[in-house]
Every structure is written in C-alpha cells, then in structure tokens.
Amino acid sequence: MSKDEVILLDFWVSPFALRAKIALAEKGVEFEARQEDLLGEKSELLLKSNPIYKKVPVLVHNGKAVNESTIIVSYIEDTWPTPSLLPPCAYGRATARFWADYVDKKLFDGGSKIWRSKGEEVEVAKKEFIEILKVLEGALGEKEYFGGDSFGFVDILAIPITAWFYAYEQYGNFKVEDESPKISAWIKKCLERESVASGYPEPTKVYEFVGLLRKVIGLE
C-alpha cells in the first residue's frame, strides 16, 4: 500500500490550523506541517490550493486540497474513521455540528472584537464575549468534554481559540477563570492531551502577536 502524503499549510498562531493538527494527531496520521508567513508572502501552493480565501489551514492529501478548518476536520473524520470524533447517532452528530457552527460564528470573532475595539466599545465587546462563554458552558453542561466522555469534534474546534483568551483577558480586563470556571476547567482538561499541547501556542506569545496586529490596524 502506497504511503499517504499529507501536507498541512500552517501558521504557528492560527487557531484554525491548530484544529487540523489536533485532529490529525488524534487519528495518528503522519503529516508534514509547512509554515506559511501570513504577514509576508504566501506560498504558491497556498495561493493555488485556496484561491478564494488565501488562508491557512489547507490540507493537501495526496495532491488534493481541502480548505476551511471545520471542513478539514470533517474530512479527517471521514477519511480516518478511528478513533471517532463524532458520536455514532445522527442526532448526536447534528448537535455537534450545531455547536461547531456556533463556535465558528461566535467565539473567535467575539474575542477579536475585544482587542479590535477602543474606548467604551471594549467593555461592550467583553460583555458579549462573556455571554458567549456562558452559552458554551450551557452546552458543556456536566460533561467532561463537549463530545461527552470523549474528546471530540466540538472540543477540537473550540480549544485552539482558547490560546487567544489571555490576549482577550489583557485587553478586556477580565479573567475567564472568574467569569466561567467550567470553561476554564475544560481548557485545562483538554491541555492534558498531547495532541492539543504539542501545537498550542504560548498565550503570552499570542498576546504579543495581537499587539502586532493592533499596530497594523492602527490601534497602537
């Protein structure tokens, strides 16, 4: 059997690329991560594989490119079925996809609003973000993971964004631990996994990176 060629176009701070790395690691799939310099020039492979968005991650599996992190994780689940990241029953899967969609629409953008705002808007953004955390707390309930007893699809999509929480906390002047202890506990639990810890960027470095982004958009 010929070996699979799996390439991931990556950027160290991208939470979306981290999703793909975690999924591949959970499945035990060997892959080559290629760093893209998103603040500099984008590689030819990136521009060719993802002409519409020109973003990471891109998964190139035996020459075929898959774009969009959530879709990449679904593709990884479909292609390498064990261990399963989604529950076996259709309703459980629909529920997972619903929360995946919520995380996609709200979490990163909600956090970004905090450091992209100035003046009074920051407080508004912070309050909205805390609301989002509360909703996610509700989804987590008494479960260990969003996936139930096992680490799964929604956990993979959400955990990388938590590397940016320190930055949100600094700019928003709040602590996730105080506002949402359940989410805090869930983060700690996920970080015990090798698949998560190995690619998870240092939150202080992410904070520095956010500082850089703020300069770019003229906030500093």
Next chain:
Amino acid sequence: MNTSAEPLKGPMIIDILSPQLHATAGPSNDLGWQNPHDHLPLTVEAHNTGQLGFSTQMDFQNFNPLHELECPPGFAQISTDPKKLHFIDLSHLHDQAVQHEEYSYKRQEISQGVAAKDAMKQDRENVNEMVETSDVKVLGAWSSPFAWRPRIALNLKNVDYEYLEQNYLVVKSELLLKSNPIHKKVPVMIHNDKPICESLVIVQYIDEVFTSGASILPSDAYDRAIARFWGAYIDDKWFSSLLATLKAKTEEEKKTAIEGVSTGIELLEEAFEKISKGKDFFGGDTVGYIDIALGANLPWVRVVEKLNGVELLDETKAPNLYAWSEKFCSHPAVKDLIPETDKLLEFAKTLIAKWSAAPQ
C-alpha cells in the same frame, strides 16, 4: 487473526446473523467490526415470542471494537459468520432462550443514525421501519431560503412532515423559542420531539437518517469536503453580498455588493462545470447538497435582479448555472415550495423600508 488482550466487556450483542435473532444492535464498518458506542446507552428488549413468555432488558454501554476471539466463558456464540461479532452474555439472558427461541429485537432509541455509512442492511431496514412512522415537523417561513432547504431535502426523501409556518419577524412562537433558544430562527426541524437547528446541519441530518431516495451528500470523503466547502461559501461569503444589495445605504455600497454576487456566480459556474461532470445537477443525476444550498437562494437572486434592473444569473456569462437554475426550480421536490417572484418582491420592499427606517 489478532486477539485483543482486553477482556470482553459484556453484555453485548453485535451484528447478529443467527437465525435465532433478527435485529442488529449497531452499525459496523465494512470489515464487520463494530465501532465504539461510548456515548450511547442502548437498550434492547428481547421478547420471547414463543412459549416462555418473558422479556429481558439489556443495556449496552461501552462497546469496544472486538477482534475475532474465542468464545469466552459465560458467553455464547450466536453468529456463524467468522467476520461478524458473535457473542452474547448468557448471564443476561434466560438460559433456554438463546438455544431454542426466536427473538425479535426492538430498538428503543429511534434516532440512532445507523443509516450512516457502512450500516448493516438489516439494521437499515429495521430503522427505516421505525422512522417511517416517526414524527417530523418543520418550523419555517414562506420567504426564508434557509427554511426551504430542509423541506426540499425531506421531499427528496419522500418523508411526510408537518409544516408550521412561523411569522417570526412579527412574533416568535413559543415552540420556536423552545426549539431554537440560541438563535431563535427558522428553520428548525423537530424529529420525534428532538429539535435540530441550522439549515445545512438539518439537511445533513435528514440525509443520514432517511435512507430512501438518493444520497444528498456524496459518498466520497473528498467530494463531501468540496460540497461542504461550497455550502459554507454560499452561506458565508456569497449570501452576505446578496443581503448587502438589499441593505445597502449608498449606490457605492450597492455596486460593491452586486459585484460580490456576480463574482460568486462566476466561481459557482466554474465549480458547477467541475462538479456536475456534465450532468444536470451539482449532485449529478440527482439534487444534492450544493444544489440545495445554492438553489434555495435563487428566488431571492431573482428579486435582487428585479429590484436593481441587473442580470445576475446571466445566460451568456453563466450558461451552465442558468440551465441548472431552470431544472432546479422545476424539480418536483422544489417547485411547490418556491413562492412567486412578485410576491417575494413585494415582501422585499417592505423589509427594505423597515431596514432604512430603523437604525442598523
């Protein structure tokens, strides 16, 4: 054959082909091995339809994939096919029952999704029997393209459902608020009292649970990723341009928005050529995921065309998509759902008036 060092966790019945037993208890992959069902406490009732007159309930938790093993003590082998998993824990069954009586197993959890890939044929038949009598409601709104999507999917699968029109721009019904507390929007599908939200999530759910009719999503993983990519593109990037044409406050904004829609149509025309491979639909011979995702927006595209005096779906610039749009809108699963363009146009005008009156 590998033997697992892990002890069997009983009781389990998996993939029963023995003439003594009718139903299977879970999906399997194509080698016949079961997938773990950690999340799912299945309850299977065993009825003795013969003389002994008892019933036994068994709980199945923590299935583990089993390799072929020797029959452990306290278990009985009940399948003659060496590739299928075969053991039943006798301590949970009446002794005589396995050897002598016929059982019919009734699955209590209907929404098992065993109609997912690689499910056993026997299982599919059992589940279909149960879901055919299942209760399906759709909360929708006549003007919402998102709300048409699950209905198109249900029509494609020949599934009966109760449609509950929501006048949700005026007042949100209790049922809507209860079923979709997070977004408070249509569509919502309620299947045996369980709500499913987000139109494309619902379409995937329908595809997995109802197995009659053609598949909506492709079976190949890569093709599925492509289908999902375009579904996401249509809903995230393209739809925001479409909406922006209606919400635009200046001519400049409107122009940009219209350009966005046109660019999207060019991309989709290219995608159609690649994906349809010369057939009628993105899904090939049958209506598929991208067809539903994009097709549901066609009536609003026509409204935007009329409001602005532009041609967005241009027959010369996008001939394939143009031809496709006619086929899609006249498809039996679709044509009765789509409102008259003029009615939608009137509605659009009232919406626009409302938006320009209120601060955004």
